[in-house]
Amino acid sequence: MAIVKQKMLALNGDEAVAYAAKQSDVDVVAAYPITPQTIIVERFSEYVANGEVDTEFVCVESEHSALTACLTAATTGARAFTATASAGLALMHEILYVTSGCRAPVVMAVVNRALSAPINIHCDHSDTMVERDCGWIQIYAENSQETYDSIIQAFKIGENPELLLPVMVGLDGFTLSHTLENVQTLPDDAVKKFVGTRQFPLVTTHEGKTVPFKLDPKTPSTIGPLDLYDYYFEHKRQQEEAMGIAPKVIRQVHEKYAKISGRSYGDGLIEPYYLEDAETAIVCLGSTSGTVKTIVNELRSKGMKVGLLRLRTFRPLPVKEITKALENVKAVAVMDRSLSFGGHGGAVFHEIRHILYDTSTHPYVVNYIYGLGGRDTHPNLIHKIYGDLQRILETQRIKEKVQFIGLRE
Amino acid sequence: MFSEWKFTAKDIAEKPDLFMSGHRACAGCAPATVLRLIMKALRGPTIVTFATGCMEVASTIYPYTSWKIPFIHTAFENAAANASGIETALKVLKKKGRIPQEQVDVIAFAGDGGTYDIGIQALSGAVERGHDFLYVLYDNEAYMNTGIQRSGGTPHGASTTTSPAGTVIPGKLEYKKPIADIMVAHDIPYAATAAPHYWRDLITKARKGIEVNGPAFLHVFAPCPRGWRSDISRSIEISRLAVETCIFPLWEAINGEYQLSASSKAIALKPERKKPVREYLQLQGRFRHLFTPKFEKIIDEIQHITDERWQRLLKKCGIA
Numbered sequence: 001m002a003i004v005k006q007k008m009l010a011l012n013g014d015e016a017v018a019y020a021a022k023q024s025d026v027d028v029v030a031a032y033p034i035t036p037q038t039i040i041v042e043r044f045s046e047y048v049a050n051g052e053v054d055t056e057f058v059c060v061e062s063e064h065s066a067l068t069a070c071l072t073a074a075t076t077g078a079r080a081f082t083a084t085a086s087a088g089l090a091l092m093h094e095i096l097y098v099t100s101g102c103r104a105p106v107v108m109a110v111v112n113r114a115l116s117a118p119i120n121i122h123c124d125h126s127d128t129m130v131e132r133d134c135g136w137i138q139i140y141a142e143n144s145q146e147t148y149d150s151i152i153q154a155f156k157i158g159e160n161p162e163l164l165l166p167v168m169v170g171l172d173g174f175t176l177s178h179t180l181e182n183v184q185t186l187p188d189d190a191v192k193k194f195v196g197t198r199q200f201p202l203v204t205t206h207e208g209k210t211v212p213f214k215l216d217p218k219t220p221s222t223i224g225p226l227d228l229y230d231y232y233f234e235h236k237r238q239q240e241e242a243m244g245i246a247p248k249v250i251r252q253v254h255e256k257y258a259k260i261s262g263r264s265y266g267d268g269l270i271e272p273y274y275l276e277d278a279e280t281a282i283v284c285l286g287s288t289s290g291t292v293k294t295i296v297n298e299l300r301s302k303g304m305k306v307g308l309l310r311l312r313t314f315r316p317l318p319v320k321e322i323t324k325a326l327e328n329v330k331a332v333a334v335m336d337r338s339l340s341f342g343g344h345g346g347a348v349f350h351e352i353r354h355i356l357y358d359t360s361t362h363p364y365v366v367n368y369i370y371g372l373g374g375r376d377t378h379p380n381l382i383h384k385i386y387g388d389l390q391r392i393l394e395t396q397r398i399k400e401k402v403q404f405i406g407l408r409e
Numbered sequence: 410m411f412s413e414w415k416f417t418a419k420d421i422a423e424k425p426d427l428f429m430s431g432h433r434a435c436a437g438c439a440p441a442t443v444l445r446l447i448m449k450a451l452r453g454p455t456i457v458t459f460a461t462g463c464m465e466v467a468s469t470i471y472p473y474t475s476w477k478i479p480f481i482h483t484a485f486e487n488a489a490a491n492a493s494g495i496e497t498a499l500k501v502l503k504k505k506g507r508i509p510q511e512q513v514d515v516i517a518f519a520g521d522g523g524t525y526d527i528g529i530q531a532l533s534g535a536v537e538r539g540h541d542f543l544y545v546l547y548d549n550e551a552y553m554n555t556g557i558q559r560s561g562g563t564p565h566g567a568s569t570t571t572s573p574a575g576t577v578i579p580g581k582l583e584y585k586k587p588i589a590d591i592m593v594a595h596d597i598p599y600a601a602t603a604a605p606h607y608w609r610d611l612i613t614k615a616r617k618g619i620e621v622n623g624p625a626f627l628h629v630f631a632p633c634p635r636g637w638r639s640d641i642s643r644s645i646e647i648s649r650l651a652v653e654t655c656i657f658p659l660w661e662a663i664n665g666e667y668q669l670s671a672s673s674k675a676i677a678l679k680p681e682r683k684k685p686v687r688e689y690l691q692l693q694g695r696f697r698h699l700f701t702p703k704f705e706k707i708i709d710e711i712q713h714i715t716d717e718r719w720q721r722l723l724k725k726c727g728i729a
Contacts, residue, residue, distance in 0.1 A: 027501045030494065056501040058493060061534030065490035068483055068531070072458065072494030075481055077502055080494070098483045197507070206474050215479040215495065217454030217513055224482040225469035 003262040006184045013144040013176035016183050017083060017109040017169075018043035020151035022053055023191035027078035030058040030069035034088040035121050036173045037111040041083065063088035067095040067106070074104035075223055077214045079155060079198055082106065085173060086113035089127045093134070099166045100135025100239060102224055103213070105158035105198075106166045108136075109151060112286065112337075113173040114373045122374020123173035125286065129338040129347040135239050137167040137246055138315040140285040144181040146265055147171045149257065152191055153268075156253045161201040163242045163249055164213070172287040174374065190260055243316040250313055269318035271310040272325045274300060278307030280389035281326065283352050284335040285311045288370075288377050292335075295382040306386050311348065322355050331364040331389040332356065337371045345369075345402040364392050367402040381406045410598075410663070411617050414452075421449050421612065425477075432468040432475040437634040437641030439648060440464050440547045442605045444518070447545060447629075448478075450615035455514040456481070456495050460488035460523030463554040463633075464547065486527040489535035492517040492542040514619050515542040521562030522552045525586050536595045536624045543618035543625045546588065549633035557636040561586040564656075565714065566707045567695045569636075574698035579707050584714060592626040593662045599625040601661035601670075605632075606648040610670055614661060630657045638694020650689040653682070655719040660726065667725040677728050683719075686712045 011019060018040045021029065031041045041059075048057040060066045063084050070080035084092060089110055099106055110128050114120040128138060137157060141147040147169065154167040171177055186194075200212035203221070211219035227235060247269055254268025265271050271289070274296055275281060282292050289310040299306045309325050311318075326332060334353070336346020343350070349367035356365055368385055371377045384405065392398055427448040434441040444464060459465040459482045468475040469482065483491055496515045502508040519528050524546040532544060551569045552558040559572040564585045568574035572581035592600045599621040603611040611629065618625030630651055632644040639647055651657035652672050659670035669677055676682045687708055690696040699707045723729035 027505070028494065028497050030497070054501070054504060056497045058497050058538065060490065060493065061530060061537070065487060065493065065531050065534055068487040068490035069494030069497065071483060072481060072491045073498035074494075076456070076495050076498035077508065078498035080498075094484055095487070102481075102483065206472055215456050215481055216508075217456065217479060220477060220479045222469050222474035222476050222480040225471040225474060226466045227471040231471050 004186055004190045004260050006186055006261070009183050009185050010180050011144060011148070011183045012039065012178050012180050013147050013171045014039035014111065014178070015043055016144040016148040017151055017171070018047070019185060020148045021081045022047050023186070023188050024081070024152055024155050024195045025079065025192050025197070026053070026055050026081045028056050028058065028070065028073035028080045029082065030060050030066045030073070030080070031082045032060050032063050032066045032084070032088065034063065034085050036113060036177045037083045037085040037088070037109065039177070040109060063091040064095060067092040067099060067108070070106045071095060071099045071102060071104045074106050075102055075215050077198065077200070077216070079159070080106045081108070083109040083111070085111040086115055086127045089131060090115060093131065096131055096134040096136060098224070101235070103164040104166060105164050107151065107154040107158055108166070108168045110168050110170045111173045111177045112170050120373040121173070123175050123337070124372045124374065125170070125337040126339070126372070128168065128170050132315055132347060135165070136315065137165050137250070137313070138170065139167065139313055140170040140311065141176065142265070142287055142289050142310065144176055144179070145183050145263070147176060148183050148185065149261060149263055152195065153253050153257050155195045157246070157250055159198055160249045161199050162245050164201065165242050165246060170286065175287045184261070184263070186261060194257065194260065246316045247313070247318055265312050266310070267321065269313045270321045270325055271312055273308040273310065275307040275309060275325050275329065277305055278329050279305040279393065280331045280333070280386060281307040281309055281329045282333050282335060282382070282385060283309045283311065283348065285314060285348065286337065288335060288337065291377055291379060292382050295379055295386065299386060304386070314348070317351055319355055322352065323359060326356060326363065327359045327361055329363050331392045333366050333368055333385045333389050335368050335370055335385070339369055339372065349402070364398055366392070366398055366400070368405045369402070370405045375406055378406065411620050414616055416612070424449050427451065427477040428468070429475045429477060431473065433470060434464070434467040435635050437644045439605050439632040439644040440549055441467070443547050443611070443629050443631050446605065446608050446611050447516070447615045450612045450619060451514065452616065452619055453512055453514065455516060458482065458488060458491035458495060458515070458517050460519035460528055461485040461554070462520035462523055464518065464520070466554055485523055487531045488517040488519040488523055488528055489532040489544060492544070493535045493538065493540045496540045496542050516545060516619070517542060518545045518547060520553070521546065521548045521550055522560045525561030525588050533595065536592065536597055536626070539623050541623055543615070543627060545615070545627045545629060547629050547631040549631045549636060551636050553633050553636045562588065564711070566699055566711055568698060569695070574704070579698060579704040580695070587718070589626065589628040593665060596665060597626055598623045598664055599661070602628045602630070602657065602659050604630040604648045604652055604657060604659060606645045607652070607659065607672055610659060610672070617661070636695070638697070639692055643692060647689065647692055650684065650692070653684045654686045654689045654715065655683055656686060656689055656715050658719060658722055660722065667722070669726050669728070677723055677726070686715050
């Protein structure tokens with residue numbers, strides 16, 4: 001497969017999401033406006049109003065109903081998409097679990113934003129990090145280009161009959177959602193061909209009949225039953241098994257997409273940056289990695305052995321890949337743009353530290369909580385973190401395992 | 410607007426059941442009767458969705474199901490949003506030629522908790538958007554699935570586990586929310602009330618709700634012996650008394666035009682047929698405390714509000 005000719009468009013992250021959804025032959029979009037994702041809904045309704053898509057757009061009365069309608073549309077056989085942010089995602093919380101439990105491969109863009117109170121519309125990852133256990137695949141984009149690419153890939157990943165898992169693609173509020181960028185876009189037909197049409201795995205009904213897994217009057221089945229202690233546990237285990245297969249599917253889809261677009265992001269799971277010989281490294285996700293890369297370039301030019309590990313896929317957690325990428329690093333700083341109150345550090349820190357416990361090298365691992373509520377992530381902060389890591393190596397001592405950075409103390 | 414569908418008792422008896430026996434509803438459960446009767450009203454392929462509640466729990470204990478047609482349950486507060494998603498998916502998949510070009514009807518069921526209280530936002534939104542579906546409220550007047558807690562549909566004076574009749578407070582202090590009128594106020598094309606003892610009327614109204622283009626709302630009275638502390642053999646009798654006392658009058662509103670259904674119309678024409686609420690209340694343990702000197706005045710209050718609401722309904726129907 002050859003790389004197709006592409007069109008460069010000036011799009012902000014929200015518009016890139018809407019454009020990707022427009023090209024992905026989506027059947028149903030049910031959404032509710034909530035800043036900073038509102039532009040996604042606005043652009044998409046323009047496509048509908050101008051007859052540019054044959055998607056049915058349902059402008060629902062809440063985020064709870066937005067995800068519910070996507071869930072039941074997906075179980076009826078439709079490709080369903082929605083978008084949300086912050087409080088909206090929190091309101092969907094209950095249905096996030098129901099969606100993954102019903103194995104409905106809904107795709108959702110989440111424009112990452114702080115949670116109330118106090119109310120704040122700007123970027124951090126509190127909204128999606130708190131949902132990391134809800135059975136959705138989580139992909140975090142670094143820029144608008146990747147946001148566009150990831151939304152298209154998300155349909156192909158989630159709808160894989162082996163998975164049937166919902167996928168959320170996170171993009172940083174305002175930093176990505178409202179910032180204009182040059183985005184290379186594939187031709188409509190190339191995207192349509194790439195995503196294909198939905199396939200339905202066969203399941204056995206209570207009557208012992210083999211039927212496609214969807215609501216169809218010709219092959220009736222009951223979805224979302226009461227499931228007690230005699231079967232619930234096995235069904236949850238099945239979800240986890242699908243999560244276990246997901247890294248392979250994410251890598252394959254990412255690779256296939258790279259062949260037509262010419263763009264790739266590490267292996268689709270993680271993106272190591274100058275890690276081969278790095279002595280110190282930062283681990284982060286989202287748009288901050290762009291800033292970190294700039295600093296890495298700067299420090300590398302001065303001969304310092306620094307690197308970055310960007311997590312693109314946070315759920316499922318690519319344990320093997322992370323282990324391999326970090327096992328030779330001597331000191332690691334994990335940057336968390338969310339806080340697990342009283343939990344000794346942020347969610348990414350918890351994961352990285354527990355993965356590294358199993359390495360024979362046992363690198364130092366420290367945590368920096370940064371950028372809550374949209375606080376600017378200045379390059380100086382990244383300099384300071386690399387400086388701290390250097391000092392840890394020199395003194396062979398961690399002064400503070402978890403610290404806050406870029407705020408008044 | 411509606412087909413000329415006519416049926417006899419024999420037709421209904423011979424029509425195969427789509428809500429099957431073997432479910433785990435309690436003895437005397439009127440909601441189970443309501444579901445079975447409504448399934449007799451279907452005109453063709455149909456998808457059913459449910460809010461969390463007793464009938465969902467009793468009919469779909471994995472790996473069993475009582476449903477012969479596609480069924481989905483997702484959560485408590487979103488039956489109408491479930492229907493929105495299903496109806497929209499059917500529309501677009503048909504448009505794109507991915508499913509057969511046949512009519513598939515959508516019915517959402519929810520209890521009083523899932524409708525009056527936690528589900529009203531999704532219901533109001535779905536009706537405002539005009540989705541083509543029938544919403545059936547089976548009203549057993551409390552959260553029976555979780556152990557008889559009061560809802561917006563629980564009547565004045567009823568004792569529930571969260572509005573218990575004590576030594577000072579005589580059960581629920583508030584009045585039943587006029588939910589069907591609220592739905593009519595949405596400019597819904599079809600809204601009606603029905604009760605299981607009058608099965609022909611119930612089936613006819615369900616069929617109308619299915620046939621009408623756009624949203625339809627059917628409020629079905631559904632006695633619950635467990636929650637109402639009534640004899641399991643008297644659910645149908647209690648249903649009849651609710652209509653005869655005008656506690657639960659039967660009517661339909663087609664494009665906002667109210668009209669009384671036969672059994673309530675008969676009372677409107679011959680008011681002497683209207684029975685005192687006492688006859689209805691005395692069959693139910695949830696009102697037992699009202700038949701004591703201390704709380705007896707509550708019965709008068711119930712009679713008063715019943716009469717007042719009945720008069721208002723008569724006005725809406727152009728009678729009186």
